Amino acid sequence: MQITNAVEIENLCKDYGKLHALNNIMLNVPEGTIYGLVGPNGAGKTTLIKVLVGAVKSTAGNVKVLGLDPLQDKWKLRGQIGYMPQTPALYDDLSAKGNIMFFAGAQNIPDLEKKTDEILNFAELTNRANDLVRTFSGGMKKRVSLCCALIHQPKIVFLDEPTAAIDPHLKLQSWNLFRQLAKTGVTLFISTHLMEEALLCDKVTILRNGEIIAVDAPQKILERGKTILKFSEGGEIKESIIDSTPESLAKELQRFGLNQSITSISFHPDNIENIVLNIIREKENSEQE
Amino acid sequence: MNTLIIAKRVLKQLQGDKRFLALSIIAPLIIIYFLKLLFDTFPPTILVTNFTIPISAFIVHFLSFLLCAILLVQERTRGTLERMLISGFRRSSIIGGYSIGYLGLATLQAVAVLFESLWLFDLNYSKETILILFIVIWLLAVVSVMLGIFVSTFARHEGHVFPFIPLIILPSVFLTGLIINTDALPGWVAFIGKCLPLHYAVNIIHEIIKPEYSLHNTYVDFTVLTSYIFLLWILASLTLRESE
Numbered sequence: 410m411q412i413t414n415a416v417e418i419e420n421l422c423k424d425y426g427k428l429h430a431l432n433n434i435m436l437n438v439p440e441g442t443i444y445g446l447v448g449p450n451g452a453g454k455t456t457l458i459k460v461l462v463g464a465v466k467s468t469a470g471n472v473k474v475l476g477l478d479p480l481q482d483k484w485k486l487r488g489q490i491g492y493m494p495q496t497p498a499l500y501d502d503l504s505a506k507g508n509i510m511f512f513a514g515a516q517n518i519p520d521l522e523k524k525t526d527e528i529l530n531f532a533e534l535t536n537r538a539n540d541l542v543r544t545f546s547g548g549m550k551k552r553v554s555l556c557c558a559l560i561h562q563p564k565i566v567f568l569d570e571p572t573a574a575i576d577p578h579l580k581l582q583s584w585n586l587f588r589q590l591a592k593t594g595v596t597l598f599i600s601t602h603l604m605e606e607a608l609l610c611d612k613v614t615i616l617r618n619g620e621i622i623a624v625d626a627p628q629k630i631l632e633r634g635k636t637i638l639k640f641s642e643g644g645e646i647k648e649s650i651i652d653s654t655p656e657s658l659a660k661e662l663q664r665f666g667l668n669q670s671i672t673s674i675s676f677h678p679d680n681i682e683n684i685v686l687n688i689i690r691e692k693e694n695s696e697q698e
Numbered sequence: 699m700n701t702l703i704i705a706k707r708v709l710k711q712l713q714g715d716k717r718f719l720a721l722s723i724i725a726p727l728i729i730i731y732f733l734k735l736l737f738d739t740f741p742p743t744i745l746v747t748n749f750t751i752p753i754s755a756f757i758v759h760f761l762s763f764l765l766c767a768i769l770l771v772q773e774r775t776r777g778t779l780e781r782m783l784i785s786g787f788r789r790s791s792i793i794g795g796y797s798i799g800y801l802g803l804a805t806l807q808a809v810a811v812l813f814e815s816l817w818l819f820d821l822n823y824s825k826e827t828i829l830i831l832f833i834v835i836w837l838l839a840v841v842s843v844m845l846g847i848f849v850s851t852f853a854r855h856e857g858h859v860f861p862f863i864p865l866i867i868l869p870s871v872f873l874t875g876l877i878i879n880t881d882a883l884p885g886w887v888a889f890i891g892k893c894l895p896l897h898y899a900v901n902i903i904h905e906i907i908k909p910e911y912s913l914h915n916t917y918v919d920f921t922v923l924t925s926y927i928f929l930l931w932i933l934a935s936l937t938l939r940e941s942e
Contacts, residue, residue, distance in 0.1 A: 459942075463940070464780050464783070465941055466941050466942065480941060487784060487785065492784045492785075494777050496776070497777075498781040500778060502710065502715060503710065507710075511707055515703075515786035515787045
C-alpha cells in the first residue's frame with residue numbers, strides 16, 4: 410500500500426538576517442500519524458510549524474501540506490488545517506465558548522454551537538464555558554486554544570507545545586485524544602521540548618539549531634541508548650552496560666546462561682532525555698572534528 | 699459575513715473594557731475643558747471660535763488613530779491576528795471588521811467632543827451647521843481609524859506606533875491650518891500640509907462656521923477627505939502582513 414504524505418518538506422531554509430533558523434530541512438510526515446518535533450528551546454520548532462501553516466515565508470525550499478503550498482494555496486488549505494500556537498492567542502474579554510465560536514466563524518461549520526459544546530465537554534470546560542478567558546489559568550487557556558484548533562475537524566493539526574503547563578491528568582487525556590484523532594486519519598504534527606512526550610509519537614524528528622539531527626521511531630531512538638544490567642550473583646552485585654537493543658540484551662543474557670547463582674536481574678535503560686542529549690552531543694562533536 | 703463577526707468581537711471588546719471606553723470618551727472631554735481654560739486667558743482680539751471646532755476635530759483624529767493602531771498591534775503581539783488569518787479570515791474582513799468596530803467608538807467621541815465644545819464655548823450654530831460639523835469630524839475619525847490600521851502594519855509592538863506621532867500628528871498640528879494659516883507657509887511646507895487629511899477637515903470646518911457659508915465651497919474638500927478613507931483602506935489591505 411502506498412503511503413501518502415500529509416507534509417512534504419524539501420531543502421527548507423529560513424533565515425532571519427544572519428540567523429539560520431531552519432537549515433536544509435528534509436521531512437515527510439505520513440498521513441494519520443502522530444509526528445513529534447523534539448528539540449530544546451530555540452531549535453526552530455515554532456519556525457518550522459509557522460512555515461507549514463503559512464505564517465512565515467521560507468527563504469528557500471519546497472513545502473507541501475496536504476499536497477498544497479501553504480502560501481500560494483492558503484485559502485484551500487486553511488479550512489483543512491488546525492493550528493494551536495505556543496501562546497494561547499485568545500481574547501481575554503471573550504468566554505471560552507465565545508473564543509471557539511469566533512475563530513470557527515471563519516469557516517462555514519454546520520451546527521457550530523452543538524460542536525462547540527461537544528468540544529468544550531471533551532476539554533472538561535463545560536462548567537466554565539461562559540466565563541471570560543481572563544479568569545482562566547494557563548492550563549485552561551491551553552485547553553481552550555486546543556478546542557479552537559480542533560473545532561472545524563481539520564485533516565492535519567499543528568500543535569506547538571500543546572501540553573506545556575497543563576496538569577498530568579489533562580496531558581494524558583490530550584494524548585488519548587491525539588491518538589483517537591490519528592485513528593480517524595487526522596495527522597498530528599506536535600512540537601515539544603518534553604522528551605518523554607516523544608515516546609508517545611509514531612515518529613520523531615530531533616531538531617537542534619535549525620537542523621535535523623535524527624528522524625526515527627521513538628523505540629529506535631530509545632535503542633540508541635545504553636542499558637545498565639545489574640546482576641545479583643551470590644550476594645554480589647555486578648553491573649554490565651550494553652546497547653539498549655533487544656539483540657544486545659539477549660546476547661548479554663546468553664553470556665551468563667541460565668546460571669542458577671544469579672538470583673535477580675534488573676534493567677536500567679537510558680531515559681529518552683539522556684539519549685537525545687547524547688545524540689545532540691555526538692552531532693556537536695562530529696561538527697567540531 | 700466575516701467582517702461582521704470581527705466587528706461584533708471588536709465592539710464586545712470595547713464594551714467589556716469599561717475603563718478603556720470611559721477613558722476614550724472622558725480624556726478628550728477633559729482636554730477640551732483645559733482648552734477652554736486656556737482660551738479664556740487670551741485677549742478678546744483673538745477669535746478663539748475659529749480654533750475651537752478644528753482643535754476638537756484634531757483631538758478625535760489623534761485619539762482614534764492612536765487607539766486603533768495600538769489595539770491592532772496588540773492583536774499582533776498576542777498572536778490573535780495570526781490565528782485569525784490562519785483560521786481563514788481574510789485581510790479585507792479584518793480591516794473592515796476593525797473599521798466598523800472602532801467607528802462605534804469614534805462616533806461616540808465625535809458626538810461628545812462636538813457637543814461639549816458647542817456648550818463650553820457657547821457656540822450658537824444652526825442645526826444644519828452642527829450636523830455638517832458632526833459629519834466632518836466623523837469622516838475624519840473614519841480616516842483616523844484607517845490610518846491607525848495602516849500604521850499598525852509597520853509595527854511589531856506597541857512602541858513602534860509612537861514614532862508615527864511626530865511623523866503624522868505633529869505636521870497635522872502645524873501644517874494643516876489648524877493653528878497657523880497655511881498661506882503664510884513656504885510652498886513645499888504647505889504641500890506637505892495638503893497631503894494630510896486634517897487639512898481638508900479644517901478647510902470644511904472653517905467654511906461651515908462662517909455666518910454665511912456655502913456648501914459648494916466644501917465639495918472638493920469633502921471629496922478628498924472621503925477619498926482618504928478608500929485610499930487608506932486599499933493601502934492597509936495591501937500592507938497587512940499575512941506572513942513574516
